[in-house]
Amino acid sequence: MKFIVKLFPEIMMKSRPVRNRFSKILQGNIRNVLTRHDEQVKVILEWDKIIVRTENESAENKANLILLLSSTPGIAHFLEVTESVYTDLHDVYEQTLAMVGDSLDGKTFCVRIKRIGKHDFSSIDAERYVGGGLNQHTDTLGVKLKGPEITINLEINNEKLFFIDKKHPGLGGFPLGTQESVLSLISGGFDSGVSSYKLIKRGSRVHYCFFNLGGGAHEIGVKQVAYQLWNRFGSSHRVKFISIPFEPVVAEILEKVENGQMGVVLKRMMMRAATLMAERLGVEALITGEALGQVSSQTLRNLSVIDKVSDMLILRPLIATDKQDIVDCARVIGTAEISETIPEYCGVISQRPTVKAVMRKIEKQEEKFDLSLIEQVVNQAPTIDIRDIAKAVHKEILEVESVSQFAENEIVLDIRSLDEAEESPLDIEGVTIEHLPFFKLSNQFETLPQDKIYLLYCARGVMSKLQALYLKESGFDNVKVYRP
Numbered sequence: 003m004k005f006i007v008k009l010f011p012e013i014m015m016k017s018r019p020v021r022n023r024f025s026k027i028l029q030g031n032i033r034n035v036l037t038r039h040d041e042q043v044k045v046i047l048e049w050d051k052i053i054v055r056t057e058n059e060s061a062e063n064k065a066n067l068i069l070l071l072s073s074t075p076g077i078a079h080f081l082e083v084t085e086s087v088y089t090d091l092h093d094v095y096e097q098t099l100a101m102v103g104d105s106l107d108g109k110t111f112c113v114r115i116k117r118i119g120k121h122d123f124s125s126i127d128a129e130r131y132v133g134g135g136l137n138q139h140t141d142t143l144g145v146k147l148k149g150p151e152i153t154i155n156l157e158i159n160n161e162k163l164f165f166i167d168k169k170h171p172g173l174g175g176f177p178l179g180t181q182e183s184v185l186s187l188i189s190g191g192f193d194s195g196v197s198s199y200k201l202i203k204r205g206s207r208v209h210y211c212f213f214n215l216g217g218g219a220h221e222i223g224v225k226q227v228a229y230q231l232w233n234r235f236g237s238s239h240r241v242k243f244i245s246i247p248f249e250p251v252v253a254e255i256l257e258k259v260e261n262g263q264m265g266v267v268l269k270r271m272m273m274r275a276a277t278l279m280a281e282r283l284g285v286e287a288l289i290t291g292e293a294l295g296q297v298s299s300q301t302l303r304n305l306s307v308i309d310k311v312s313d314m315l316i317l318r319p320l321i322a323t324d325k326q327d328i329v330d331c332a333r334v335i336g337t338a339e340i341s342e343t344i345p346e347y348c349g350v351i352s353q354r355p356t357v358k359a360v361m362r363k364i365e366k367q368e369e370k371f372d373l374s375l376i377e378q379v380v381n382q383a384p385t386i387d388i389r390d391i392a393k394a395v396h397k398e399i400l401e402v403e404s405v406s407q408f409a410e411n412e413i414v415l416d417i418r419s420l421d422e423a424e425e426s427p428l429d430i431e432g433v434t435i436e437h438l439p440f441f442k443l444s445n446q447f448e449t450l451p452q453d454k455i456y457l458l459y460c461a462r463g464v465m466s467k468l469q470a471l472y473l474k475e476s477g478f479d480n481v482k483v484y485r486p
């Protein structure tokens with residue numbers, strides 16, 4: 003089996019040394035990814051193309067290799083070819099007839115032949131001979147040089163004959179590793195998955211940084227998104243997944259920061275931590291999935307106040323992309339199914355977030371904040387090789403029961419922040435209500451009487467579900483979600 007891989011046109015336009023470097027990296031990436039699935043694969047670099055060959059002719063192997071090549075950045079398209087030898091032009095014609103004769107019935111066609119090497123016929127002679135023969139001995143509607151229904155592509159390369167069976171589109175972009183590495187802030191939603199993909203496709207090795215605000219269940223989902231991106235598009239390079247335990251930072255924000263400013267302050271704290279982490283990893287930029295105006299707080303003013311917290315380059319590949327286009331892209335790259343299951347968390351984001359952050363005011367809020375906490379959480383953050391996620395990815399995600407009625411021995415546990423709970427207190431007859439904000443749950447849930455069943459409550463039912471899953475995962479079976 004053989005494929006001819008064509009480089010992306012932007013690579014072909016580069017100076018000779020750059021093009022050589024890019025092509026060699028692409029050759030290495032293809033070899034790295036394909037040989038993991040088929041040890042017999044050989045990857046040969048030629049001036050304007052890369053040849054991929056294997057002796058393993060099975061249909062399953064072919065389907066696998068096609069999938070892998072079509073997900074490798076830097077490829078414009080690739081041709082699936084059948085290889086044989088021939089004796090003379092008549093033999094070329096007979097082999098072509100056997101190969102494509104039946105498909106010509108009732109159709110117009112033309113033959114295109116690319117010839118390499120010394121022969122006693124020209125390419126045009128060969129096209130005429132093969133085309134003329136097919137025209138006489140099939141039920142075709144005849145040869146049509148412009149706009150035929152079928153084009154038969156052959157390559158005669160010295161003593162070898164190649165039939166081009168199919169042209170597959172490539173991913174485009176630059177080979178992975180030709181550009182500097184980046185750290186993507188990934189929340190598991192549609193946007194940060196797609197923005198990470200954009201950088202992988204453009205040739206950057208993308209590491210992932212997740213701020214854990216919502217417990218283990220959220221983290222499993224985010225890891226799945228990152229793993230899917232790496233496994234499908236970036237597995238030629240090793241990358242890291244870092245999970246920063248951000249609950250203490252959230253707790254500090256909820257305690258010390260004015261409600262409307264919380265969102266911007268939270269993002270600035272994330273940027274501070276991500277910058278520290280990026281410096282440790284030696285990467286050049288941070289990536290986020292923000293798009294202008296997609297949520298009310300994603301204004302240019304807010305983004306600019308967020309950016310000022312870090313000297314590091316912050317890239318937002320989706321800044322001018324419509325939501326529907328982002329979701330469509332997430333479907334194509336295979337992250338949408340996982341992102342759909344990851345709800346936006348509630349609780350931390352202010353109810354009336356500022357849309358016009360003022361630097362002075364934000365700095366004033368942050369004066370009350372203990373910034374050494376940022377370094378502490380970064381130091382505590384587990385950094386794992388993304389390949390180690392594979393086992394966790396297949397781990398079954400736990401289910402949690404959702405109820406709207408109460409039984410005896412059950413307590414409603416309001417896990418909203420103090421502000422939120424005070425603003426719209428829960429008023430339910432016949433049941434005990436207790437308050438324990440979500441950011442204290444992981445440390446304090448075990449101190450509650452464990453002979454009771456706790457029905458976790460938050461405004462949108464998202465944080466409560468995540469926290470209930472997290473508690474279940476940690477071994478507490480006495481939790482359910484309360485959805486009035």
Ligand SMILES: Nc1ncnc2c1ncn2[C@@H]1O[C@H](COP(=O)(O)OP(=O)(O)OP(=O)(O)O)[C@@H](O)[C@H]1O
Nearest residue numbers: 187188189191192193194211212213289290291292
């Ligand atoms: N918990 C988190 N961990 C890491 N990055 C995050 C986290 N939350 C937000 N981000 C980063 O901030 C960006 C904007 O987040 P926000 O929640 O405001 O918007 P969003 O449009 O819902 O993003 P997404 O669809 O990626 O979740 C995200 O795209 C991501 O890059």
